[in-house]
Ligand code: ZN
Ligand code: ZN
């Protein structure tokens with residue numbers, strides 16, 4: 001018989017998803033010999049057999065990969081045949097191979113889901129059922145290479161049945177490291193506030209009863225505790241808000257399945273795919289007019305964050321409850337998520353009425369991720385559980401290992417080594433000690449298990465950010481400060497393998513500039529190691545500094561004070577009827593005398609100000625609330641826009657939106673709807689951005705354009721800007737990496753590498 005050989009390289013999400021056992025079975029079924037191994041970029045297979053056998057083997061690989069795998073590249077080449085007796089799974093060899101072998105946590109697969117609802121199965125209603133296609137990974141791993149002894153499952157000894165599955169290449173549980181069953185694996189318990197177990201019954205069924213009677217239950221999941229309650233009960237959700245000290249910020253909702261999601265949200269195919277993806281993020285979708293959710297879930301908000309169950313425990317709970325549940329991070333307002341049993345009992349005592357806990361330890365806490373479809377593609381807004389620690393491949397390998405410390409809000413850090421950058425889990429706002437501790441611990445853990453010893457520390461320019469202070473405390477000699485918006489732009493460049501130069505549009509709330517002022521509406525001519533600030537927005541005064549970011553009416557006042565040349569129509573704007581006249585006078589003085597009224601360039605501030613002025617909302621109850629409401633108010637069909645001016649004599653060029661402000665306020669006074677005014681505002685920003693980019697391209701030549709910064713989480717702004725630019729430019733948006741400050745560490749990492757490389 002004629003024997004042929006092939007070397008097959010497969011790239012994509014193919015590690016930690018049961019791919020090698022799948023290849024092994026495919027080889028056996030096709031009658032092919034050879035080997036499969038993980039390498040740094042994916043898996044490599046050597047296959048030997050008859051042309052027919054090899055053809056069948058390749059077809060099988062391409063057509064029915066494991067559910068969690070995603071094949072991005074498939075490359076087969078002929079090699080000389082070698083006489084091999086069998087097909088084997090080879091060990092990984094290098095440190096890099098070990099590093100990429102750490103997979104993210106995977107949502108329960110369809111087969112495991114069927115088993116837990118099958119009364120004849122030995123895993124019937126077992127909440128820790130998993131297989132090579134699904135289950136916890138990153139959050140329970142203590143060290144690399146990834147095997148059971150290096151996870152929090154080490155203390156559970158497999159029973160003979162589980163052991164047999166684990167050893168058998170035939171089984172879906174062949175080398176499924178967290179493999180477990182009711183006989184040998186972790187157990188769930190429902191405990192009260194004293195930590196005492198409730199006697200008898202089924203803990204999950206009892207927890208469901210508690211939820212149905214309006215109680216709040218802390219539920220231990222994959223990356224930490226959730227606080228759960230009945231999402232249809234106004235009183236339950238209000239109680240959760242009171243106890244959690246969270247007044248209006250929307251809660252995420254878990255629903256049983258896609259049909260239940262469709263009943264609440266308006267889903268397109270991209271949303272459906274994101275909801276059912278193995279990462280199982282929270283997906284932001286438009287809420288239907290009438291749903292069973294109570295108003296308190298997301299007050300006044302046309303969007304709702306939905307997710308599907310991603311552990312067997314969730315599946316069982318949702319099936320028992322039979323209605324949507326609020327599932328919000330187990331913490332008080334902005335603290336880090338609780339993830340250890342004792343800690344949760346201690347910290348969540350005042351919030352939860354009962355605790356559904358278990359004895360599988362969580363090694364690394366990891367919050368739920370958040371995704372939104374922007375310009376037709378899912379965009380990760382918070383990159384954490386399900387994505388971390390999947391590395392981002394960089395175009396040019398790191399010269400030296402880098403730790404990038406991130407920014408202040410929505411912090412993540414990033415480690416770069418070899419060809420990869422690993423963004424860490426979402427840490428949250430680094431403004432309190434508990435968050436800082438969690439941040440330090442997360443960095444240490446990740447450095448340890450990826451075996452990365454950074455030589456270069458990258459950080460924001462802002463000296464007060466706790467991430468910057470952390471950088472200063474590190475012993476490494478090389479510290480590189482990276483300008484905030486440069487980091488945003490390079491983060492997008494890195495994701496798309498762009499070397500630069502690019503025109504980087506970076507719009508956000510605030511970030512410290514190289515001149516010591518707050519930037520945030522920037523057009524940069526950017527390369528990896530440097531940038532030139534081509535244009536910025538005319539600054540807005542923030543009377544009272546940070547106070548103005550909560551009391552957004554102050555920014556609204558500053559904006560009209562400027563736009564109407566010191567004679568703003570205060571009496572005609574209903575917003576100001578909600579404010580004490582004495583306070584208005586005081587703030588006007590601050591603006592006019594420029595006392596305690598720092599000037600900032602952030603585009604986000606325009607959203608705050610216009611939202612306050614036109615919607616009549618004086619205060620923001622959480623970061624970005626008014627900006628979000630203003631964004632969501634926009635009428636999708638309105639095409640009108642306002643005038644604006646671009647001053648190209650100034651250096652950097654200055655985008656002046658005073659005329660827009662005047663016309664928008666006049667429209668409001670004339671009784672035009674906020675929907676129309678908001679739409680015109682968005683159209684104006686998009687048109688002004690396109691004008692900036694065109695002017696820059698005229699001077700500096702054509703080049704790719706990247707859109708980055710928190711403002712581009714705004715789908716309407718992103719979409720209209722892309723439409724304005726689309727025909728003339730290659731425009732890149734974030735996909736895998738958040739456009740906001742949660743993605744900035746990747747940019748810091750790559751900038752620091754480029755700078756140190758140049759220095760030699
Ligand atoms: Zn499974
Ligand atoms: Zn077992």
Ligand code: FE
Nearest residue numbers: 508510511741
């Ligand atoms: Fe930012």
